Amino acid sequence: MLIPKGALVVSCQARADNPLHGPVYMSAMAQAAEAGGAKGIRANGVEDIAAIRAVTALPIIGISKVWDDRFPVYITPGFEDAARIAKAGADIIGIDATARPRDGEPVERLIARIRSELGKEVFADISTLDEGRAAHAYGATYVATTLSGYTEETASRRGEGPDLELLEALVAALPIPVVAEGRFDTPDLVAEAFKRGAHAVVVGTAITNPREITKKFVRAADARNP
Numbered sequence: 001m002l003i004p005k006g007a008l009v010v011s012c013q014a015r016a017d018n019p020l021h022g023p024v025y026m027s028a029m030a031q032a033a034e035a036g037g038a039k040g041i042r043a044n045g046v047e048d049i050a051a052i053r054a055v056t057a058l059p060i061i062g063i064s065k066v067w068d069d070r071f072p073v074y075i076t077p078g079f080e081d082a083a084r085i086a087k088a089g090a091d092i093i094g095i096d097a098t099a100r101p102r103d104g105e106p107v108e109r110l111i112a113r114i115r116s117e118l119g120k121e122v123f124a125d126i127s128t129l130d131e132g133r134a135a136h137a138y139g140a141t142y143v144a145t146t147l148s149g150y151t152e153e154t155a156s157r158r159g160e161g162p163d164l165e166l167l168e169a170l171v172a173a174l175p176i177p178v179v180a181e182g183r184f185d186t187p188d189l190v191a192e193a194f195k196r197g198a199h200a201v202v203v204g205t206a207i208t209n210p211r212e213i214t215k216k217f218v219r220a221a222d223a224r225n226p
């Protein structure tokens with residue numbers, strides 16, 4: 001298992017509309033995260049993953065976000081996406097492991113092929129306890145709370161804090177490492193996740209998205225100066 005127990009993993013992602021988009025900024029971000037003590041990196045797309053691989057030996061959870069209007073699944077929907085990011089240097093393949101429709105093989109087959117044909121660990125992003133149980137049964141190496149609040153079934157959590165209840169339920173139910181991810185945006189919440197049994201915690205926006213961090217501070221300023 002490549003992600004050590006107690007690890008903080010930093011997600012270094014910036015979409016095309018973000019001024020920090022691209023491999024130059026994302027590899028610098030990964031180096032900054034490593035210098036700060038991160039024990040793993042999560043990154044999206046072949047270009048960013050290859051650039052990050054060139055500057056660090058930390059384990060990389062690679063994902064490939066592919067948006068398609070016909071399907072709700074966009075995090076590494078198919079085997080070809082997984083193969084490309086493995087080749088770029090990802091050690092662990094992050095996938096949407098919900099049961100939602102995808103452009104590609106069913107999730108059980110995707111997990112099996114990543115393990116057998118690519119020889120990589122599988123990091124299963126899920127949104128419910130049942131999805132976590134299924135991902136474990138299909139052979140995922142880790143399950144993570146990443147998609148709670150982002151699926152129809154969990155839409156009521158949108159805009160809420162991290163899903164600590166789901167984290168606890170997964171920890172109680174599964175013998176594999178459970179990773180806390182999604183809206184863990186303060187050190188206190190990271191500590192709380194470990195208290196509740198998380199194997200590791202992934203933090204993205206709160207560390208690597210200065211635009212969103214700035215907005216938070218501006219909201220505080222505006223509230224004081226209406």
Ligand SMILES: CC(=O)N[C@H](C=O)[C@@H](O)[C@H](O)[C@H](O)COP(=O)(O)O
Pocket residue numbers: 011013063146147150181182183184185202203204205206
């Ligand atoms: C739902 C979805 O697509 N989540 C994505 C998964 O890769 C990222 O956009 C998140 O930034 C990442 O999960 C980390 O979470 P947070 O940025 O809240 O710390």
